Amino acid sequence: MTTQFDVTTLARKNVRELTPYQSARRLGGNGTVWLNANEYPIAPNFTFNEKNLNRYPECQPTKVIERYAQYAGVKPENVLVSRGADEAIELLIRAFCEPGKDAILYCPPTYGMYSVSAETFGIEQRVIPALENWSPNVEAITSQLDNVKLIYLCSPNNPTGNIVDASLIREVLEQTKDKAIVAIDEAYIEFCPQASLVSWLKEHPNLVILRTLSKAFALAGLRCGFAIANPPIIELLLKVIAPYPLSTPVADIAAQALTEKGIETMKQHVYETVQNRTHLVDELKKSPCVQQVYRSETNYVLVKFTDASMIFKTLWDQGIILRDQQRQYGLSGCLRLSIGTADECDNVINAIKNIATANA
């Protein structure tokens, strides 16, 4: 009998030890009301115009770059398009961080992909917990910058929903001026456009802004994101990106989403989402099951429940799928609820009312 060879012993150590990102899709569930991935609840309509699929696509499709630059208020040479913002998060690590030498820094509770991407490449993680009001602890950050090449700050932050105070970001940018890249993740900026830091690019050569079509643009399935930065950074990222990061159909649809009409549609999504959020928040605040509803500038809301596990499971069993945040730093008792359609919000409200009645 031959002994079975275990091929996993060939894998890199950090890959053997890696826990992949627990995406909403990987977590599964048998839902009818999906409120766990901050998606727009209704599928948009598009036509396929580009049919020459015998040809390789452009690495950086011109129409997409030009239209996004115009939308964001920058020049085309400030824009890189990627396979979702997630790829841009990873490209920054690939371009700037040396395994065994450099570190990334982030402030939990926050988006999980900074950590997963760093782990994949064997890059040290400097973890500086946020303060109680979810602000970054700038003093702790600036005192622990040894070997830090890349700082991720998410604003508005996922999953807490708050905008990071611009003066704190400016302090981090100034303290890291010649030392590190500061990436501001603006995945949800369409819900609070006045908070964007794009206009700071001129003064800050170490600033990168991450964007996506997955949230307000309602195109999570398209996989299209952006990095906005000064040309020297964009050129470095272009060195490490795949030769054909976007397929022709993806570029085709992204270009349509960024027309004047597409941007109007996105703004309509934002308007409706904010209305639904206001109603959901008002109702949640009345519930005896709810301890706290955190202020949100996004298409989701973080809620602290008196018994979060029970709420999560009861709604899950009814096909209402929320995101459990209880294992995140500082978020015991918290669930994240994406803002769905008005009907979906009512489903949540009614399900929680029924629980309260049953427990009364």
Ligand SMILES: *Cc1c(COP(=O)(O)O)cnc(C)c1O
């Ligand atoms: C959803 C999300 C992303 C990922 O966006 P994709 O373009 O879908 O990869 C990045 N950052 C944050 C904070 C997000 O919530």
